[in-house]
Amino acid sequence: MAEENTEVAGGVPEGPRLNVSQNEKNLIVAFLQFIRAKSGQGPISQEQAETLEIAIQCLEGTFNIDDGSYAFQPSRPLIDLFTEAEGVSSGESSLPTPTDADIAQANKLKEEGNDLMKASQFDAAVAKYNAAIKLNRDPVYFCNRAAAYCRLDQYDLAIQDCRTALALDPQYSKAWGRMGLAYSCLNRYDHAAEAYKKALELEPNQESYKNNLKIAEDKLKELESQRPAADANPFANLFGGLGGLGGGPGAGGLPNMGAMFNDPNLMNAASQMMNDPAMASVFQNLMGGNASIGDLMAAGQQMASRMQETNPDIIDNLRRQFQGGPDGSNPPPAPPQ
Numbered sequence: 300m301a302e303e304n305t306e307v308a309g310g311v312p313e314g315p316r317l318n319v320s321q322n323e324k325n326l327i328v329a330f331l332q333f334i335r336a337k338s339g340q341g342p343i344s345q346e347q348a349e350t351l352e353i354a355i356q357c358l359e360g361t362f363n364i365d366d367g368s369y370a371f372q373p374s375r376p377l378i379d380l381f382t383e384a385e386g387v388s389s390g391e392s393s394l395p396t397p398t399d400a401d402i403a404q405a406n407k408l409k410e411e412g413n414d415l416m417k418a419s420q421f422d423a424a425v426a427k428y429n430a431a432i433k434l435n436r437d438p439v440y441f442c443n444r445a446a447a448y449c450r451l452d453q454y455d456l457a458i459q460d461c462r463t464a465l466a467l468d469p470q471y472s473k474a475w476g477r478m479g480l481a482y483s484c485l486n487r488y489d490h491a492a493e494a495y496k497k498a499l500e501l502e503p504n505q506e507s508y509k510n511n512l513k514i515a516e517d518k519l520k521e522l523e524s525q526r527p528a529a530d531a532n533p534f535a536n537l538f539g540g541l542g543g544l545g546g547g548p549g550a551g552g553l554p555n556m557g558a559m560f561n562d563p564n565l566m567n568a569a570s571q572m573m574n575d576p577a578m579a580s581v582f583q584n585l586m587g588g589n590a591s592i593g594d595l596m597a598a599g600q601q602m603a604s605r606m607q608e609t610n611p612d613i614i615d616n617l618r619r620q621f622q623g624g625p626d627g628s629n630p631p632p633a634p635p636q
Contacts (some may be wrong), residue, residue: 312480338351404434412426428443445458445478445481457481458478465480488519489519493513
C-alpha cells in the first residue's frame with residue numbers, strides 16, 4: 300500500500316508515495332544526481348531549469364526521497380554503469396543490425412512469450428519479449444509486450460510500447476488498436492477514439508476497431524452530458540475563500556482573482572474549452588479525485604495551450620495581471636525588510 304503524504308522537499312504538494320526498497324531508493328538518488336549533474340554541464344534556460352527542479356521534487360516525493368537519502372553515493376556514476384551494461388560499442392548505431400541468428404532466436408523467444416500469454420503467465424511473457432527485443436527491435440515484439448502489460452494493468456507501459464512499435468512501423472494498425480485499448484482502460488476515451496480512428500485508416504474493414512471506436516465515442520458523449528452547463532462559471536467560487544488573494548490591502552499586489560474569474564470574456568473562453576470533448580475528459584479525470592500532481596500539471600499545461608491557441612488576447616491579459624498590479628501596471632516595490 301502507498302503511504303499518504305502532503306508535501307515534498309521544497310513544499311511541492313503530492314499524492315501517495317510508493318513503497319520502495321532501499322536499493323530502489325538508492326537507484327532513484329543516483330538517477331537524480333545524474334540529472335542534476337547533466338543539467339549543470341551545458342546551456343539551459345531558466346524555464347528548463349525550473350521544469351527540471353519541479354520534476355526532481357515530484358520524483359523525490361513519489362519515491363519518499365529526503366535529504367538524508369543523498370548520503371548514499373554510488374561507487375561509480377550511473378551513466379558509467381549503464382554504458383557498461385547496455386551501451387553500444389564505439390562507431391555502432393543505437394539500433395545495431397541483427398544477424399540471421401539473432402532474428403531466428405528472437406522469433407523463438409516471441410513464440411515462447413505468446414505461449415506464456417495463453418497460459419496467463421504474463422510476467423514470464425514480458426521477460427520473453429524483453430529477451431526477443433534485445434536481439435531484434437521488431438515492432439511486433441513491442442506490440443506483444445504491450446498486450447502483456449495490459450493484462451498486468453500497466454497501461455502506461457503498454458502505451459509507450461505501442462508508440463515505439465509505431466515509430467518502427469507507422470503502418471502497424473494493431474499497435475494503434477492496442478494503444479486504443481490501453482487508453483480506454485485508463486478512461487482516456489478521447490485518446491482511445493483517436494487511436495482507433497488511426498487503426499481504421501489502415502484497416503477500414505476491421506470490425507473490432509469499429510466496435511471499440513463506437514464504445515469510446517459513446518463514453519465521450521456520456522462525459523459531455525455530465526459536464527457543467529455551458530453558462531455555468533466553473534471558477535466562480537474557486538477563490539472566494541482565499542481572502543488575501545482578492546487584490547485588497549493584504550493581497551501583496553496580486554490581481555483580484557474573484558473579479559478576474561467573473562470576467563465574461565474569460566468565462567466564455569472557458570465554456571468553449573469545456574465544450575471540447577478532449578478537455579471534458581481532462582476535467583472528468585481531475586474531478587474523479589484520483590489526480591496526482593503530475594496529472595494536475597499536465598492538465599494545466601494542456602488547458603493553457605488550448606486557451607493560447609483559441610484566445611491569445613485573454614492569455615496576454617492574464618499574464619499582464621499576474622506580472623503587474625491589479626490593473627496590469629507595474630507592481631509596487633516591496634517594502635524594506
